[in-house]
Amino acid sequence: MSAQDIQQLQGLLEVYIDQSPDLLDTLWARGQQAGITKEILPFIQMAGNYFLMIQDIIPDQQGVYGLLDDAYATQHFVQSASDGYEQLTGLPLVPEDLRQRNNIIRSIIGETVAAELDTMVATAMQTTAYTQAQQQLSNWGGSLTDTGTGSWGGTWEDEMSRTAASCGISINW
Numbered sequence: 001m002s003a004q005d006i007q008q009l010q011g012l013l014e015v016y017i018d019q020s021p022d023l024l025d026t027l028w029a030r031g032q033q034a035g036i037t038k039e040i041l042p043f044i045q046m047a048g049n050y051f052l053m054i055q056d057i058i059p060d061q062q063g064v065y066g067l068l069d070d071a072y073a074t075q076h077f078v079q080s081a082s083d084g085y086e087q088l089t090g091l092p093l094v095p096e097d098l099r100q101r102n103n104i105i106r107s108i109i110g111e112t113v114a115a116e117l118d119t120m121v122a123t124a125m126q127t128t129a130y131t132q133a134q135q136q137l138s139n140w141g142g143s144l145t146d147t148g149t150g151s152w153g154g155t156w157e158d159e160m161s162r163t164a165a166s167c168g169i170s171i172n173w
Contacts, residue, residue, distance in 0.1 A: 010064055016105060017067045020074040024048055026094050027078060042132075043093075046124045047077040057113050065109075072105045073117045080121055 024044050031040030051070040054060045058069040075098045082093040106114040 013064050013068060013105075013108070016075075016101065017064065017071040020051060020071040023075060023078045023094060023096070023098075027081075030093060042127075043077075043081045046127075047074045047081075050074065050077075050120070057116055058109065068105055068109050069113055069117060072102060072109060072114065073121060075102055075105075076117060077121045077124065080125055084125070 024047055027040055027044055027047075028037070031037045050056060050073040053070070056069060058066050060066040060070070078094055079098040079102065086092045109117075
């Protein structure tokens with residue numbers, strides 16, 4: 001594995017991390033568009049709180065690796081919130097399907113860390129604030145259009161897979 005391969009892989013991981021706040025921006029923009037910012041706020045707070053914790057499962061002092069759990073938790077929560085809303089209304093909250101890229105990151109952070117984060121997200125989704133916000137959103141039932149905020153395009157996963165493979169890392173999704 002060359003230094004260039006490692007640098008490229010790190011760059012792709014940084015893109016994943018950097019896009020996490022963009023997803024929260026997308027969630028907020030969609031809430032504003034729908035006039036439901038009060039209902040969207042619990043989603044954003046729950047997703048953002050873990051991202052802001054310095055001492056979490058993988059401490060942030062570990063650099064890019066230390067931020068991957070934060071980004072994974074944020075993106076997994078956003079996907080879960082979007083899925084829940086889509087089950088109720090037929091419409092996703094965010095235009096991106098984050099499952100594929102989350103599975104890639106899951107293979108990097110490890111199953112034990114990912115399972116702990118999955119449990120944390122599932123527990124957060126059981127809170128009263130979340131269920132009330134979900135109910136208010138489903139009562140709204142309006143149409144959300146793509147604001148363009150946080151949109152990645154479709155190549156990140158392919159690029160991550162190619163780069164990881166060149167570094168000898170096998171990603172199973």
